Amino acid sequence: MIIQGKYQFQPELPFIPGGECAGVVEEVGAAVTRWKVGDEVIHSGGSGSFCEEIVVNELAVLPKPPALSFEAAAGITITYLTSYHALVQRANIQPGETLLVLGAAGGVGSTAVELGKALGATVIAAASSDDKLALCTELGADHVINYSNESLKDRVKELTGGAGVDVVYDPVGGDFSEPAVRSMGWNGRYLVIGFASGPIPSIPLNLTLLKGCSIVGVFWGRFTMEEPELHLANIDTLWQWFEEGKIKPVITDLFPIEEYEGAYAAMMERRAKGKVILTF
Template sequence: MKAMIVRENGPLSNLQLEEVDDPVAGPGQVVIDIKACSVNFADSLMVEGTYQVKPPKPFSPGLEVSGYVAELGDGVAGFKVGDKVQALTNWGGFAEKIAVPVDALLKVPEEMPHADVASFVVAYGTSHVALDYRARLKPGEWLVVTGAGGGVGLTAVEIGHLMGARVIALAGDDDKLEVARSKGAEFTVNYKDEDVRERLREITDGQGVNVVYDAVGGDIFQACFRAMAPEGRILVIGFASGNIPQVPANHLLVKNIELIGFYWGAYKEFKNQILVDSAKQLLGWYQEGKIKPHISKTFPLEQTVDAIRALRDRKSSGKVVVLIGDDA
């Protein structure tokens, strides 16, 4: 099969298309014929060797795939060859096939396009579990989403709006903010042109914001933090700016603010039922037409490096997806 392979960590140019052996389904595993794999910031970090998960080399990045069950290993129940599935992979998704444990699979509706399937679970799951389970977002609360034009940020706008919050979207590009408005943002702030702290206080009539969903970090985090209401909750999702903010503990104390770290993948290890319940809720919303992934760019397998760069360099809004095979 063909796969994008990393043999040595380093720049994205180290990711090369190669012919490798087909995977075989071991006990409790299935082999998937992959039709789509979405791009995440983790893919770039994995190639560089700076991600918290470090696969043994050689490896292929790629965290979430859509495809069809092609082979069943011993002891597998509940699935059959030909089932359309979504799978969460620690790595290995930028390839024509992959072997995964059966508990990594989720059956999906046949009518759901592969690009939507591959874009769905991590981005929507991150926002849903963070806002609902961790931040306890309530209807009518002010929700700020930083990096609102990105694949994860845009789902936070969409889910926050669906949960009844008043959503303020932050981004550095007016076109991305327009997309955020289409997903339910009531207000938008371009942090390149506006004073974020003052604008948030103005929008909320001086009350401050209740929940901040921050995937950017740096100065944007600090500005949002200073515009929070008493008993506000700030979710630390990621650091797209490359700047990890520091928070004086006494500032948390003054307004009784909660600082909440959130890594969606950790729940796979110690509270997987949270993710299962979230996925069921999200698929229900999708089938009801309440949510739909915004996919701005697609690339073929051999252009995976370009796909990762488009996301890393913020040249896209929403999700970027690699399509694999002629019938993807």
């Protein structure tokens, strides 16, 4: 969406795309104390990662989990940390609750499925094709819904015995948002993650009154600045889970940088599952 000029924050032109990367430290500034040449690290920023070398602030760098390859590590910061913050701090999801994930085979959606299971929830994964839903099943989803040919609201009602879901994780927006809100149970929490489909939805607020539910915004980038200590605690938890094998990044598409147009097309045509990674 940044490349299209549709994201809520836009870098000044010209700019280098790419929100995160993994690699090896080649040089450090004279005042740098946290890192040394040869360290394996990952970086997350608003842009600038689609290049062979990048200069960043030492505070914007994290250690690469040793258990992960560079390809896997290049795509973990934004997706996993967004989903963990959403589910734990924003939704306060509890073991035994039911979580509905829209866009469940995408970059953030797939991590929400995986983390939802790790946190003890019953996970309903919704996506646009059976192929994508097969991936969700591999990630541990308890139930799947193909919203290209099934009614989201009716299937959720069937799967929950009419009770509705406790938490909705929505990175899609558009036409799927209102049916998702209608699928919520009493005291439910609807997580606004993003608008991958393009249109920003309009939700009838009487639904929140009738269901006693909450619409909760999730802005991971600002959270890291407003609550840095809690952000670092989240990193510690997730990095431990990576080491334990409790969670594992899904990388379904690797493209050499020379084929970046193919990577972009895979996302725009909704063919991508998990993270799409460029290699150098």
